[in-house]
Amino acid sequence: MDNKYIEKMLSKMDEDLSKQGMSRREAMKLAGLSGAGIFMGTATSVSASEEEKIVKSNAKGKIVIVGGGLAGMSTAARLTLNLDDPDITVIEPEKLSVSYQPGQTLIGAGIWDEDDIAYKRDDFVPDGVKVIKEKAILFNPQENKLTTDKGQVISYDYLIIATGLQLDFERIKGLEEAGRAYSAGDNSKLLKALGDNICSVYTAEGATKTWEIMQKYIDQAKSGKKTQFVFTHPSTPVKCGGAPKKIMYLANARLKEAGARENAELTFYPNGGAMFGVPEYHDAILEQFKREDFKWHYRHNLVEVDKEKKIAVFDSKWQEKGPWDPVMKDFEVIPKHEKIRVPYDFLHITPACIAPREIGESDLGSAKGWVPVNKETLQHIRYENVFSIGDVAQVPMGKTGGSVRKQYKVLVDNLIALMNGKTLEAKYAGYTVCPLITDIGTVMLAEFDWTVKPTPSFPLDPTVERWVFWLMKVYALKPMTMYGMLSGRA
């Protein structure tokens, strides 16, 4: 970050603070405390975890974890801490699997670069954990076995599915050759298919490319030419539901900084009918959209792109009042939809997210592909020795690293309980968090759970954008994730 941001941030900080009668030093202390709060969970769990020493369980059994991303590796680390004699194998082919994905939006806006988030799998393997650098492709849960792409048959006593999800670009007409992608690793094929006007921060390489393309169109707007920035949100559950908007806010910030905002039009086309699932945050975001002069059209799902003519085609849905139904004694509601063609200069795609096919088509997957688990205990609904965590688990609203931070402790407690023949008592309450970047220097920390109510960790109004949360997002969350979670402690 250059000085301009820091100065801007500091002056905003002081302005904010003087309103609350606080000094910067006091506030930094609060931020530090907040960081620690985030680091250790809620305030109560800080004291609890300090008081109680971990009693290692002597439970036995071979544990296989499919997928060594943040969820899989953190779980492996925590199991290692909690078991006397752990027998843990992680199956993960991608060498950058533990990369810090929440940083991708920051890369997309030129605040970080790819090196800031690239972390190697092999540097984060807990002591004693075996890593198989292959891909599990066939599952036989009746016999507690799976097969890798190299033909290795691996048996297990307990299985944890943590494969993450895939980004399904190929379902968009015109982008079939892009195929499907994971966020880490080589995505040159994807980037080639997207071309020089379409981008997506959903892959690490794509985030870097997003910043290149964004600069190009900021320059175009600066030269006085009217420039259309279009942002999408698909019809599937997505990884980090805030990212489609974060990148829009950041593009806006960069446009303002370049003095080019008046020549740019920023439009958001979400498939859904609201900005956020939690009414309080929806209202706050809507106000931010109005304040920043964004445009938006609900119920638009991106189905096709014409790269040559630079047109995005959306399937737009609405309902109309139909004729009177004498049996139901009410009017019929007729669902309608049509294709809307939207010209763009800069198009940011949030791809549909799907479970990997090897999971979806196995006995472990549900009809929609995700692994059906008890959403509180994270145990598979059919196979009691199978658990799932992270993006691939069929848990509502749970596709963030923040969810994993709550899930992996629950999973480890429950797995050890199962290994000891006890009942599964740990419960996940659906907590997730979205540090919604609304500008360079401000973040609204949207925390919530299945009650669909804000569940703030701090005694502050959660719908207000704050610089302290920006500091936390940019400086505190990464070390918390990389060194806290991945060691199984945070």
Next chain:
Amino acid sequence: MKKIVLSMLLASIGLVASEGTVPYKSGLLLPPQADKIYEKECTQCHGKDGKSTSFEGSSRVTYAEIAGMDAAEVAKTLKEYRGGVKSKDYQQLNKYGYGAVMRSATADLSWDELDAVAKYVNGLK
């Protein structure tokens, strides 16, 4: 049809896994293995050599002889069957009434895999 294809698919997986050879499954972002895809998706109608033009004993069902066809042409046709070549009206290809069958065979394949199969077909003699 889908069910038949699916059960064939599952059967073939079972075989492969139990024989202890290196398994392959399309659509998993693995490097394409055209011979295995061809064997699973294509041989039943087109034959191992790509020359079969009918079911044994039934002259009413006829297929194209595909062995040695131009790779680019096959790739384009397969992609059209799968759906998704820039067609204005989203109508998928349905040549000679085989649209549904060809779609079910290609639906799970990525463009990479289709390109590889096309090359394989071109190489059949």
